[in-house]
Amino acid sequence: MHACGLIVEYNPFHNGHKYHLDTAKKVTKADCIIAVMSGNFLQRGEPAIIDKFHRTKMAIKQGADIVVELPFVYTVQNSDLFARGAILTLGTLGVSSICFGSENGNIKSFTDAYETFQDNDELFRVTLKKELANGLAFPEASKRAYQAIGLTTGGLDLSKPNNILGFSYIKNIAQLSPTILPVTIQRIKNDYHETSIRNDIASATSIRKEIFSHHSLTSKALTALPQTSEAELNSYKEKSSYWHEWEDYFPYLHYRVLTMGIEELKQIHGVDEGIEYRILATANDATSFSDWMGRLKSKRYTWTRLQRMFVHILTNTKKAEVSSIIQQPSLPYIRLLGMTKTGQSYLNKQKKEMAVPIISGMKKSNNPFYSIERRATNAYYSILPPQSRLSFVHQEVTPPFIHFK
Amino acid sequence: MHACGLIVEYNPFHNGHKYHLDTAKKVTKADCIIAVMSGNFLQRGEPAIIDKFHRTKMAIKQGADIVVELPFVYTVQNSDLFARGAILTLGTLGVSSICFGSENGNIKSFTDAYETFQDNDELFRVTLKKELANGLAFPEASKRAYQAIGLTTGGLDLSKPNNILGFSYIKNIAQLSPTILPVTIQRIKNDYHETSIRNDIASATSIRKEIFSHHSLTSKALTALPQTSEAELNSYKEKSSYWHEWEDYFPYLHYRVLTMGIEELKQIHGVDEGIEYRILATANDATSFSDWMGRLKSKRYTWTRLQRMFVHILTNTKKAEVSSIIQQPSLPYIRLLGMTKTGQSYLNKQKKEMAVPIISGMKKSNNPFYSIERRATNAYYSILPPQSRLSFVHQEVTPPFIHFK
Numbered sequence: 001m002h003a004c005g006l007i008v009e010y011n012p013f014h015n016g017h018k019y020h021l022d023t024a025k026k027v028t029k030a031d032c033i034i035a036v037m038s039g040n041f042l043q044r045g046e047p048a049i050i051d052k053f054h055r056t057k058m059a060i061k062q063g064a065d066i067v068v069e070l071p072f073v074y075t076v077q078n079s080d081l082f083a084r085g086a087i088l089t090l091g092t093l094g095v096s097s098i099c100f101g102s103e104n105g106n107i108k109s110f111t112d113a114y115e116t117f118q119d120n121d122e123l124f125r126v127t128l129k130k131e132l133a134n135g136l137a138f139p140e141a142s143k144r145a146y147q148a149i150g151l152t153t154g155g156l157d158l159s160k161p162n163n164i165l166g167f168s169y170i171k172n173i174a175q176l177s178p179t180i181l182p183v184t185i186q187r188i189k190n191d192y193h194e195t196s197i198r199n200d201i202a203s204a205t206s207i208r209k210e211i212f213s214h215h216s217l218t219s220k221a222l223t224a225l226p227q228t229s230e231a232e233l234n235s236y237k238e239k240s241s242y243w244h245e246w247e248d249y250f251p252y253l254h255y256r257v258l259t260m261g262i263e264e265l266k267q268i269h270g271v272d273e274g275i276e277y278r279i280l281a282t283a284n285d286a287t288s289f290s291d292w293m294g295r296l297k298s299k300r301y302t303w304t305r306l307q308r309m310f311v312h313i314l315t316n317t318k319k320a321e322v323s324s325i326i327q328q329p330s331l332p333y334i335r336l337l338g339m340t341k342t343g344q345s346y347l348n349k350q351k352k353e354m355a356v357p358i359i360s361g362m363k364k365s366n367n368p369f370y371s372i373e374r375r376a377t378n379a380y381y382s383i384l385p386p387q388s389r390l391s392f393v394h395q396e397v398t399p400p401f402i403h404f405k
Numbered sequence: 406m407h408a409c410g411l412i413v414e415y416n417p418f419h420n421g422h423k424y425h426l427d428t429a430k431k432v433t434k435a436d437c438i439i440a441v442m443s444g445n446f447l448q449r450g451e452p453a454i455i456d457k458f459h460r461t462k463m464a465i466k467q468g469a470d471i472v473v474e475l476p477f478v479y480t481v482q483n484s485d486l487f488a489r490g491a492i493l494t495l496g497t498l499g500v501s502s503i504c505f506g507s508e509n510g511n512i513k514s515f516t517d518a519y520e521t522f523q524d525n526d527e528l529f530r531v532t533l534k535k536e537l538a539n540g541l542a543f544p545e546a547s548k549r550a551y552q553a554i555g556l557t558t559g560g561l562d563l564s565k566p567n568n569i570l571g572f573s574y575i576k577n578i579a580q581l582s583p584t585i586l587p588v589t590i591q592r593i594k595n596d597y598h599e600t601s602i603r604n605d606i607a608s609a610t611s612i613r614k615e616i617f618s619h620h621s622l623t624s625k626a627l628t629a630l631p632q633t634s635e636a637e638l639n640s641y642k643e644k645s646s647y648w649h650e651w652e653d654y655f656p657y658l659h660y661r662v663l664t665m666g667i668e669e670l671k672q673i674h675g676v677d678e679g680i681e682y683r684i685l686a687t688a689n690d691a692t693s694f695s696d697w698m699g700r701l702k703s704k705r706y707t708w709t710r711l712q713r714m715f716v717h718i719l720t721n722t723k724k725a726e727v728s729s730i731i732q733q734p735s736l737p738y739i740r741l742l743g744m745t746k747t748g749q750s751y752l753n754k755q756k757k758e759m760a761v762p763i764i765s766g767m768k769k770s771n772n773p774f775y776s777i778e779r780r781a782t783n784a785y786y787s788i789l790p791p792q793s794r795l796s797f798v799h800q801e802v803t804p805p806f807i808h809f810k
Contacts, residue, residue, distance in 0.1 A: 254791070255657050258783035259721040261776055284798060287791040316664040371666055378663035386659070386692040393689065 001346050004030035005090035005098040005180075006064070007083075007169065009038045011048050011208070013058035013229045016101075016187070016201045021063050023185050024099035032346040034066040035059055036089045037337070038075045039373075040380035041315070043082050045307025047244040047380060049208055050236040053395045056338040060403045061228040065343035068093070069335040071369060072376040073322055076311045078138065081326060083168035084176070088331050091177035094350050098180055100169055103160040105186025110170045113156040117171070120149035137302045139164075162187060197224050212245055240384055240392060246307070248383045250289040253314050257283045269322045270309035275301060315379040321368045332369050333359045338401035361397040406751050409435035410495035410503040410585075411469070412488075412574065414443045416453050416613070418463035418634045421506075421592070421606045426468050428590050429504035437751040439471040440464055441494045442742070443480045444778075445785035446720070448487050450712030452649040452785060454613055455641040458800045461743040465808045466633040470748035473498070474740040476774060477781040478727055481716045483543065486731060488573035489581070493736050496582035497761050503585055505574055508565040510591025515575045518561040522576070525554035542707045544569075567592060605629055617650055645789055645797060651712070653788045655694040658719050662688045674727045675714035680706060720784040726773045737774050738764045743806035766802040 004024050010017060025033055037059065039052045048055065056067045074085020090098055104110070117124060127148040131141035146158040157163055166184055173180050188201060197206050202224040210221040211233075222230055237243055257265070257279060265276040278296055286292035289310075296306050311317075336358050339347065351358055362373060374396075381392050409429050415422060430438055442464065444457045453460065461472045479490020495503055509515070522529065532553040536546035551563040562568055571589055578585050593606060607629040615626040616638075627635055642648055662670070662684060670681040683701055691697035694715075701711050716722075741763050744752065756763055767778060779801075786797050 250791070251787070252657065252660050255784070255787040256661070258787065259719075259780045261721075261780075264721075285795065287795070314664075316669075375664045375666075379660070382656070382660040382663065386655070390690065390692070 001031045001349060002029070003032040003034050003066075003093065003095045003346055004028040004183075005086075005093070005095035006033060006035045007070075007086040007090070007098070007100060007165075008035045008059070009042050009048075009204070010035075010055045010059050011038070011042055011046075011204050012050065012055065012225065012233060013062060014202065014204060014207055014224050015226060016203070016224075017059075018062055018226055019188065019201065020099075020101050020185060021059075024183070025063070027185065028097045028099055028181075028183055030097065032065045032342055033063065034068065034090065034093055034095055034343070034346075035064045036068050036070050036086050039069045039072055039376065041072060041076050041311050041376060043075055043077070043079075044304045045076055045309070045311045046246060047249065047311075049211070049243045049245070050233060051380065051392065051395070052337060053401065054232045054236045056401055057403075058226075058229045058232045060338045060340060060401060062226055064338075065340045066093075066336070066347065067338045069337055071331065071335070071373065072315070073317075073326060073369065073372050076308050076317075077326075079165050079168040080171070083165065083172045084326075085331075087169065087172040087176050087180075089334060091180065092331060092334055092354060092356050094353065095180060097183050098169060098173065099183040099185060100162075100166050101187040102162045102166040102184045103187060104156055104163050104166070105184055107182060107184045109155040110166055110182065110184065113151055113158070113167060114170050114174060116149060116151055124149050135300050137300050137305065139302060197221065200224055208245075211243065240388060242383060244380070244383070246289045246310075249314060249379075250292075252379075252382055253289070253310055254283065254286065254292075256313060256316075265313075267318050267320065268309070269312040269317045269319045270305070271313070271319075273300070275309065315372075315376045317372060317375070321372060325368055331356055332367055333357050335362070336360050336400045338403065340403050344402070360400045363397075406436045406754060407434070408437040408439050408471075408498065408500045408751055409433040409588075410491075410498070410500035411438060411440045412475075412491040412495075412503070412505060412570075413440045413464070414447050414453075414609070415440075415460045415464050416443075416447055416451075416609050417455065417460065417630065417638060418467060419607065419609060419612055419629050420631060421608070421629075422464075423467055423631055424593065424606065425504075425506050425590060426464075429588070430468070432590065433502045433504055433586075433588055435502065437470045437747055438468065439473065439495065439498055439500055439748070439751075440469045441473050441475050441491050444474045444477055444781065446477060446481050446716050446781060448480055448482070448484075449709045450481055450714070450716045451651060452654065452716075454616070454648050454650070455638060456785065456797065456800070457742060458806065459637045459641045461806055462808075463631075463634045463637045465743040465745060465806060467631055469743075470745045471498075471741070471752065472743045474742055476736065476740070476778065477720070478722075478730060478774065478777050481713050482731075484570050484573040485576070488570065488577045489731075490736075492574065492577040492581050492585075494739060496585065497736060497739055497759060499755050499758065500585060502588050503574060503578065504588040504590060505567075505571050506592040507567045507571040507589045508592060509561055509568050509571070510589055512587060512589045514560040515571055515587065515589065518556055518563070518572060519575050519579060521554060521556055529554050540705050542705050542710065544707060613650075616648065645793060647788060649785070649788070651694045651715075654719060654784075655697075657784075657787055658694070658715060659688065659691065659697075661718060661721075670718075672723050672725070673714070674717040674722045674724045675710070676718070676724075678705070680714065720777075720781045722777060722780070726777060730773055736761055737772055738762050740767070741765050741805045743808065745808050749807070765805045768802075 006024060021033060040048050042048055052069060059067050068089060070085050074081055124145045128141055128145040131144045143159050151158055158167060170182055173182055197210055197220050200223050207221055207224050210218055217230055217233060262276055265271055282295040293306055297303060334356055377396055381389050411429060426438060445453050447453055457474060464472050473494060475490050479486055529550045533546055533550040536549045548564050556563055563572060575587055578587055605628050612626055612629050615623055622635055622638060667681055670676055687700040698711055702708060739761055782801055786794050789797060
């Protein structure tokens with residue numbers, strides 16, 4: 001059996017994701033599609049609109065054979081660390097290929113770019129360091145470093161978000177699992193940052209914007225979503241009364257920061273370069289999440305970077321624990337969230353060769369991976385009423401979703 | 406000018422407090438009554454029903470000439486440390502006498518008891534240590550230690566809560582400010598622990614119970630309260646929409662504990678003797694504050710001790726910071742909350758002789774006293790809507806309440 005890996009967030013699963021999944025299957029001729037998915041918090045530092053368990057069902061019902069969770073510690077990170085966690089996961093699961101969407105759609109431009117990057121490694125690093133020291137934010141600084149080594153003109157445009165992510169996949173595949181074949185599909189009809197829905201394939205950002213601004217699944221939003229996504233979104237909201245967004249967490253985040261000292265704040269992952277002083281100086285006057293973000297945003301601190309930092313404050317994730325585990329050469333476990341009959345057969349064969357256990361429920365453990373996941377889960381559900389909260393947290397110890405088509 | 410000190414919480418100010426205040430003035434013939442009052446959290450580990458600023462107004466309008474704040478670090482503590490902070494404060498302000506209510510009402514029984522205590526210091530300590538090691542809670546263990554040195558039979562009954570507090574005042578006066586004259590008045594008509602209102606003098610506990618169970622100032626509650634207390638309670642609720650009680654803080658406390666690790670929990674003041682394991686083991690299932698308390702309460706961990714511990718978790722108060730300042734021989738400042746014209750004259754004369762500054766608004770400072778107060782203030786108001794919250798926090802930097810009768 002031959003598996004193809006996808007690296008996804010499905011926030012929520014939409015028609016574009018369906019297209020990606022079906023095309024990946026067709027192009028790679030895979031018997032089994034494995035999606036490694038962000039958990040309850042996302043790469044750009046946001047709570048997921050509905051929890052990972054309900055997002056897993058969307059994906060499995062739409063054709064993914066296996067959904068596993070990308071550990072929190074790799075998820076809410078820059079594209080390189082996000083990619084590292086995803087490639088470690090898919091490598092462990094023995095996929096033959098990985099298929100990602102990009103603005104570019106041409107895999108050769110990615111591998112060529114990687115060769116250029118390797119040849120100019122030193123110049124890239126020096127330039128990046130210099131531009132960061134000049135006060136530029138990471139995305140702008142790395143863009144200039146790519147420019148310096150000739151990687152923004154001609155071949156691959158590394159100012160496009162999905163090209164950047166794709167390039168991170170290529171780098172990590174080369175370094176961690178060079179036998180995996182990288183494949184890319186051109187994204188169709190929409191930009192990643194597109195904020196309005198114009199047709200049946202729309203970005204997840206624009207779909208969430210539509211849902212949150214109307215507090216409902218409008219007919220416009222539904223144009224871009226498969227019916228199973230509609231069902232899961234409705235089912236989750238019925239049970240929890242929430243579609244999660246940052247503003248829901250503001251009272252907790254605010255309380256937390258207002259009872260922290262500067263030294264404590266500095267220990268949190270992502271609180272760097274003196275931002276702790278700005279956070280404390282602006283906290284008292286902040287009246288909402290977006291108000292606070294507005295007070296903090298600057299050329300150096302991008303929206304995404306600030307959001308990630310706030311996720312780490314909310315979940316109490318410390319620099320020391322992250323740095324102790326993020327560069328480890330393997331994962332302590334693979335967390336299975338859902339599978340089909342096909343996925344089950346694949347895992348049954350594969351697991352004999354795996355050095356890492358596949359787990360389906362989170363046990364108690366002193367391993368920092370487990371305790372970070374526990375805190376992230378607890379922070380995510382903290383906004384729910386105490387009575388219903390418990391049944392959601394309980395999903396952490398229940399078996400994975402199995403779908404017999 | 407001659408001042409008499411009172412040690413109070415005024416939660417809320419009621420007819421019994423008025424009686425205490427008037428009688429203290431009459432008995433000690435003081436020109437000026439100085440109340441040192443708990444701030445927004447109380448000795449027994451509870452949020453105050455309304456904030457310290459509104460409670461100050463109650464007291465000043467009812468005859469106190471000066472209200473100063475007992476620092477948080479001394480307030481949410483056992484009776485000995487609570488008394489230490491209060492006597493340090495009143496000693497600094499140069500009071501000639503201190504007048505407290507007791508079940509006993511006979512000052513000689515207190516001073517005699519202190520002599521006995523001094524003579525049997527060693528036996529007391531050994532017994533206390535042994536009984537604590539046997540798993541008894543502090544109140545029961547210290548009762549047995551007093552028994553061992555003969556202090557529960559005959560003279561002073563040290564099983565009564567106000568006798569215990571009074572005895573702590575006597576001990577601390579002897580050790581810190583031996584020139585202060587201690588005076589006691591017998592409490593009338595009610596027990597400290599009385600939970601229902603039977604006449605116009607009722608305990609603060611019974612008054613709060615009446616208010617919280619009806620969510621209003623019932624005519625029964627009003628029988629026990631001066632009109633100014635009614636006015637301040639109503640005014641506070643109109644502005645904030647709250648009369649504070651523990652259940653209001655449950656979501657924040659719960660979120661906080663659920664995102665903490667065991668090592669972090671152990672650093673919190675009052676989290677001792679392995680209770681951290683029980684806290685984490687019970688946290689997930691707890692659905693309300695009282696539910697959680699029920700799961701934690703045992704012979705060793707009394708209700709009060711658990712409540713104090715939860716205040717320290719909520720306010721993020723660490724063992725290290727408390728122990729570094731609690732035994733200091735003097736206070737860094739006296740925080741003035743309110744005064745009358747008489748109080749103002751007294752302070753104008755007194756402050757020339759004081760080594761410690763009187764402050765009326767909290768500045769920014771790295772002094773741990775200030776940062777602990779800041780966090781306690783922020784935790785107390787964290788339940789308020791973000792817009793109105795700000796005006797309440799702002800009271801921290803505004804001048805004291807001055808009442809020109």
